[in-house]
Amino acid sequence: MVTPQAEPELREIDKPTPGPGQxxxxxxxxxxxxxxxxxxxxxxxxxxxxxxxxxxxxxxxxxxxxxxxxxxxxxxxxxxxxxxxxxxxxxxxxxxxxxxxxxxxxxxxxxxxxxxxxxxxxxxxxxxxxxxxxxxxxxxxxxxxxxDAGLTPYHAIKASLPKLHGGATAVVIGAGGLGHVAIQMLAHLTSARIIALDVTEEKLAFAKEVGAHEAVLSNDDAVANVRKITGTGGAAAVFDFVGYQPTIDIAMGVVGTLGDVSIVGLGDGKAAARVGYWAQPHEVSVRAPYWxxxxxxxxxxxxxxxxxxxxxxxxxxxxxxxxxxxxxxxxxxxxxxxxxx
CATH class of the missing domain: 3.90.180.10 (Medium-chain alcohol dehydrogenases, catalytic domain)
Structure with missing residues (x-):
């Protein structure tokens, strides 16, 4: 990377030499x-x-x-x-x-x-x-x-494992680089039902290939469509691998009582406006894990x-x-x- 807000360049550099301890x-x-x-x-x-x-x-x-x-x-x-x-x-x-x-x-x-x-x-x-x-x-x-794409979702998922028992639901928003790995981890480590969200049918098909039980388009109807699957209980854990305001709003809209929301994606969204006694189900925990x-x-x-x-x-x-x-x-x-x- 040579200049901010520009494509990276291929350049020749000197072969480095390790110093003490390196x-x-x-x-x-x-x-x-x-x-x-x-x-x-x-x-x-x-x-x-x-x-x-x-x-x-x-x-x-x-x-x-x-x-x-x-x-x-x-x-x-x-x-x-x-x-x-x-x-x-x-x-x-x-x-x-x-x-x-x-x-x-x-x-x-x-x-x-x-x-x-x-x-x-x-x-x-x-x-x-x-x-x-x-x-x-x-x-x-x-x-x-x-x-990164394995370690980051694993770290996020481990914190919510006690809540992802049989009958619980995990929601994965974004089935791309990190999300498709998270789906595989959830399928192996938990007995929870996994709902994947993304913006294209191709990505949703990919999510089901790697282990999601349900796939829902991430659009204006996403909260209602996820709630049709979870019922009034909502999701026990939501993992947002996008992190922009629309996806954070979906995460806060589908999480259930005592649920976890992990905002992993480096978008520009904030959950602050949706956190408070009257804003979401009781005892929802919101995290922003890193690596x-x-x-x-x-x-x-x-x-x-x-x-x-x-x-x-x-x-x-x-x-x-x-x-x-x-x-x-x-x-x-x-x-x-x-x-x-």
Whole structure:
């Protein structure tokens, strides 16, 4: 990324050298994500990162070289990168919740591709070996998107698992890159009925292919149509992978008493106007989760090894990386775009 609100460019850069405590990865796959599109769309006066910046916060690779002092991982190990880097020592980081590090901003610590050079290159630097998770014989191209598109919905779903018992309903808004993975996770981890919402019949058919029991168009009639399925009880948990005002309004309209609303998508909507004693059923919890913990990434990879997750992937060469981002921005991808050097 060279300029805010402009397409990224393919450029030659020097091969990096790992410093003390760092690891050099030879990249085997890098995922393109809607978060990238969100960042690239930010105006110049609000852009928070130094430019130019190599994109790619979903990364997989093989350990190429170890910096001085690194002895906890071997050269040649196939790994994925845990993206939300933290300080490693605060209260949240000590639990593996580096996604909620309390010191990262003050210390100038940024995720790869979101402030630090990312994985959309042939090589990348990882700041610490603790941010690498070995994947064994898993295919890195099929696996790399799980570092965000798997970890993020998994983290959101885990918080609501106690409510997703038999007879309960889970609603997934947006059956794209994260949503189609969330549907598979819900189908495997819970006995809840799953209702998927999206704006096209094609996406709804895709949602049913990956495990949704019901599929409803996300339009002005969505709340009424979902309520026809759930009845007066409403949904026990709603996962909004879009995050714009219309979808948040749908989420707040279909959630039931004691239900959860997780706003995962990086849209511009707010639930504030719909939260209050008179605004929704009693004891509704509204969350805005971010990514997930290191231990949760390990759990997601275990689900992949068990054959639970089938991520829809469209491959692009590094030379075609700019086209991957064009397709992403135009919402023309069925699942995830993965760039392969």
């Amino acid at each position: 690891v050099l990865l030879k990249v085997t796959a890098a995922g393109a994500c809607h978060s990238d599109d969100f960042v690239m769309s930010m105006p110049a006066d609000a852009f928070p990162y130094p430019l130019p910046m190599t994109l790619g916060h979903e990364g997989a690779g093989v350990v190429e070289e170890l910096g001085p002092g690194v002895d906890t991982i071997d050269v040649g190990t196939s790994v994925v990168v845990y993206g939300p880097w933290g300080c490693g020592v605060c209260w949240f980081c000590s639990q593996g919740l580096e996604n909620y590090c309390s010191r990262a901003q003050d210390l100038g610590i940024f995720p790869p591709g979101l402030g630090t050079a990312g994985a959309m290159a042939e090589y990348m630097i990882v700041d610490d070996p603790r941010h690498l998770v070995p994947i064994g014989d898993l295919d890195p191209v099929e696996t790399v998107s799980l570092t 997930g913990s290191r231990s949760e990434l390990i759990e997601v990879l275990d689900l992949a090894r068990d054959g639970v997750l089938d991520v829809a992937v469209e491959r692009f060469s590094l030379d075609d990386g700019t086209e991957a981002y064009r397709r992403l921005a135009a919402n023309e991808l069925r699942g995830r775009a993965v760039v392969v050097p």
